[in-house]
Amino acid sequence: MDPQVTPPSGTPGNGPGSDGGTTPHTPRKNEPGSGGGTTPHTPRKIEPGSGGGTTPHTPRKNEPETPEDRPARLAVGVVGAGRVGTALGAALSRAGHRVVAATAVSERSRARVEERLPGAGVAAPQDVVAAADLVLLTVPDDELPELAAGLVSAGVPVTGKLVLHTSGRYGTAVLDPLTRAGALPLALHPVMTFTGRPDDVNRLTGISFGVTSPEPLRPVAEALVLEMGGEPVWITEEARPLYHAALAGGANHLVTLVVEAMDLLRGVGVAEPGRMLGPLLGAALDNGLRLGIDGLTGPVARGDAGTVADHVAELGKVSAESRRAYIALARLTADRALGAGLLKPEDAERLLEALAD
Structure with missing residues (x-):
């Protein structure tokens, strides 16, 4: 059975109805944000057992087994739809989460989003973050500090949102501007090379992820890695380089x-x-x-x-x-x-x- 994970109760944005927190939003028909676009949503109250939050999903009796047949648990946004971002987004989708939006500048990255993250809208970074409960910052290492600071400077709401990056070089300190603004920081580095091919998502099965996070978020980080098929390996902040x-x-x-x-x-x-x-x-x-x-x-x-x-x-x-x-x-x-x-x-x-x- 998957480990049961409950985010820290004292962290802003964890309760039902919080602004973009870790409780997922399941849009109603024709509700803003239901089409995978970038309009920020106001979450409905999530009833117990509805699949909300970062608790790994264990199907109940007679519950649909496939992600397509059950409500999404987290709205996922991908800032940087490159090889890693689309592979992780596809893996999270397989696990039952819903990728709602992604950034894509080149024609190649737009095609990659359409092929591997169906239903996700293409939008600017601030709109991707606003629409998501779980944000993947999958950009080159050297761009990460400026991106984190820029999102805060732009006034993008991040309170209660899980924000993770996939850099091997950095721990969570690089996300400090977002953390001070209320985000929940995670560093999940997949120890694998990616080719950009559709089967990249299968490469995640059984690989190690270098995980760094604040201690209260450690169960959440490890659960996300397990959902993507990986094995979490704890790396301290100072040991990342x-x-x-x-x-x-x-x-x-x-x-x-x-x-x-x-x-x-x-x-x-x-x-x-x-x-x-x-x-x-x-x-x-x-x-x-x-x-x-x-x-x-x-x-x-x-x-x-x-x-x-x-x-x-x-x-x-x-x-x-x-x-x-x-x-x-x-x-x-x-x-x-x-x-x-x-x-x-x-x-x-x-x-x-x-x-x-």
């Missing part, structure tokens, strides 16, 4: 290393470098994830200084940048291997001589 550096270094730089290896193989005549590298890299990644440093193989792990010296010399003929990158990574690898007892001190010394820049 290093947390994100670890993920970016592991994932983004991995792609660079793979492309670098493919280019070098093409240079020596390998027609299908991806096919050659696939099994090797797959095994190396599996070993690293399962065994840690004990899964290390290759000339550095063996203390084969002569081979490493040859690598450095050959890479210098191809690219000074490739040579420098190889030296830096080989030094880090040698330090790790030495610390784990995989490499003898005398072998490490010879390796470092071969790696002298």
